[in-house]
Amino acid sequence: MPLNAFSRVQTQQALVGACLMALLCGGARGEESAAPACVPPISYLPLDGAVVGLDTRDVPALGTYERISPDGRYVLRSYSGAQWGRVSLMELPASEAGPIKAYRTPFDNEAFPVQGTWRYLVDVNGAHYRFADVLRLQAQSKPLFKGGMTGFYAAASEMAVNARSLKPTAEKPQTIFVRSLSWPQSAHPDQQGVGPLQIATLTVRDDGQQAQIIQTDGPHFICGGRAALDGNVYALPMISIDGAEFSAIPQVPRQGKPTMRVYGLGAASGEPAPCDLRADLGFSPGKAVFGYPSGATSAWLTYSDLGHVYVYDRGLATTFRLAHGRHRVLASAFPGLTRDGRVIYGATWRDCPDAKICPERAGYVIADPYQSDDYRNFWHQRAEQPPKACITQQEVDAERARFAQMHGLPP
Incomplete structure (x- = not known):
C-alpha cells in the first residue's frame, strides 16, 4: 500500500469500527458499502530451506526467541542457524503467496x-x-548509543x-x-533467568x-x-508494550503457588514501581507477552505451553486456546501480539496426517484469536454477541502503513 494512502486507510478503519458484529455496515450506507473483509482465521507461512x-x-x-513487530511484518529471531548467524530479521509477506525475506544483523543471541x-533494536550488551x-545496512549497521539493562533475559519498551x-x-x-527490565544472571544452569528484578x-x-x-x-x-x-x-x-506493567512468576511465594502474574510498574519516567498485583493467570505457562491496550481495555497476553498457543483476556479473566489448522503443530519459543490483534509465532507442522510420507515444515503461523473456536464458543455459551467478530484486512493494512511510515520503509 502506498504511504500516501495512510490517511485514507485510517478513514477506512473508522468505518470498520462503526460496522455491526455481522460485519455489515450501517443501513444509512445501504448496499454502497462493502462488508469489511476478515483476515483468514489462521495462516501458515513456511520457510524455504534454500534461503x-x-x-x-x-x-x-x-x-x-522470536519477537514480533507491531505490524506483524518483521520477526527478530535468535539462534538463526549457520546460514544466517546468531540473530536475523525475517520479513513476512503481506499474503501467503509471497516469500519470506531474511536480513543479517550484528547482534548476539x-x-x-x-x-x-521498534524504533531501536538492542544487543545484549x-x-x-x-x-x-539494521534493515538497510544489516550486519554493517552501527549502534546509536549504549545503556539500559543488559544481558540475556532483558526486555525494553518505549513509554x-x-x-x-x-x-x-x-x-x-x-x-x-526507554524503560528496560532484567534480572541478575547466575552461572548455574538451573538458576539462569531467575532472581530479583531490576529496571532502568x-x-x-x-x-x-x-x-x-x-x-x-x-x-x-x-x-x-x-x-x-x-x-x-x-x-x-516480560515488560508491557508501554513499559507500565510486567508479567512474571514468583518462584517461592509466601502465599499460594507459583503462577504467572501481572504487576504495575508506574506509567511515568522516574516513578517508583508500585508492583501492585493486576492479574493472576492461576498457572505457570511459558513467558507471557503483552499485546496492545485498547482504550480502557487492559492489554491481552499471549503465551505458549506444551506446544500450543493461547491468549488471555484480562477483562474476562479467561484463557482461549488457538486451535491449529495443520497436523502435528508444535509452537516454538513464544508468540507475539500485533497492534491489530493477530497472534504470530514460529512453529513446525505437517500439511498432511501421514508422517511417513508428509515432510515436516517450519515457519510462521498467523492467527486471529477472535475467529478461534474457543473465543466464539465462550460467547455462544453466554448467549451474547462477542465484542469483535474478527480482525479485518483493513486494520492489518492500516498498521502495516503506520509502521512503514514511521520507519521510512517501502509499503
Whole structure:
C-alpha cells in the first residue's frame, strides 16, 4: 500500500469500527458499502530451506526467541542457524503467496526490540541500533548509543508510545523514554533467568539521524515491598508494550503457588514501581507477552505451553486456546501480539496426517484469536454477541502503513 494512502486507510478503519458484529455496515450506507473483509482465521507461512538453511533434522532452520513487530511484518529471531548467524530479521509477506525475506544483523543471541515502536533494536550488551538502519545496512549497521539493562533475559519498551508515533527529524527532534527490565544472571544452569528484578529508564534525544542518552534513572531493584507475599525471586519476566506493567512468576511465594502474574510498574519516567498485583493467570505457562491496550481495555497476553498457543483476556479473566489448522503443530519459543490483534509465532507442522510420507515444515503461523473456536464458543455459551467478530484486512493494512511510515520503509 502506498504511504500516501495512510490517511485514507485510517478513514477506512473508522468505518470498520462503526460496522455491526455481522460485519455489515450501517443501513444509512445501504448496499454502497462493502462488508469489511476478515483476515483468514489462521495462516501458515513456511520457510524455504534454500534461503534459511536446514537444521540437523533437515527442516528449515526456525530459530528461537522470536519477537514480533507491531505490524506483524518483521520477526527478530535468535539462534538463526549457520546460514544466517546468531540473530536475523525475517520479513513476512503481506499474503501467503509471497516469500519470506531474511536480513543479517550484528547482534548476539537474545537481542530484543524496544517494544511499542521498534524504533531501536538492542544487543545484549546494551547497544541500541536504529531499526531502519539494521534493515538497510544489516550486519554493517552501527549502534546509536549504549545503556539500559543488559544481558540475556532483558526486555525494553518505549513509554507512552502513542504520543510519539512519528519519525523524528532534525526540525522536530524527540525526547524518548526507554524503560528496560532484567534480572541478575547466575552461572548455574538451573538458576539462569531467575532472581530479583531490576529496571532502568533512559531519556533519549533523537533527531532522526543521531540519538544520545541525556539522562539515566537506575538500574535499581523493584518489588521489595512484595517480598512478604511473593518472595524476591521471579522467573520469565516480560515488560508491557508501554513499559507500565510486567508479567512474571514468583518462584517461592509466601502465599499460594507459583503462577504467572501481572504487576504495575508506574506509567511515568522516574516513578517508583508500585508492583501492585493486576492479574493472576492461576498457572505457570511459558513467558507471557503483552499485546496492545485498547482504550480502557487492559492489554491481552499471549503465551505458549506444551506446544500450543493461547491468549488471555484480562477483562474476562479467561484463557482461549488457538486451535491449529495443520497436523502435528508444535509452537516454538513464544508468540507475539500485533497492534491489530493477530497472534504470530514460529512453529513446525505437517500439511498432511501421514508422517511417513508428509515432510515436516517450519515457519510462521498467523492467527486471529477472535475467529478461534474457543473465543466464539465462550460467547455462544453466554448467549451474547462477542465484542469483535474478527480482525479485518483493513486494520492489518492500516498498521502495516503506520509502521512503514514511521520507519521510512517501502509499503
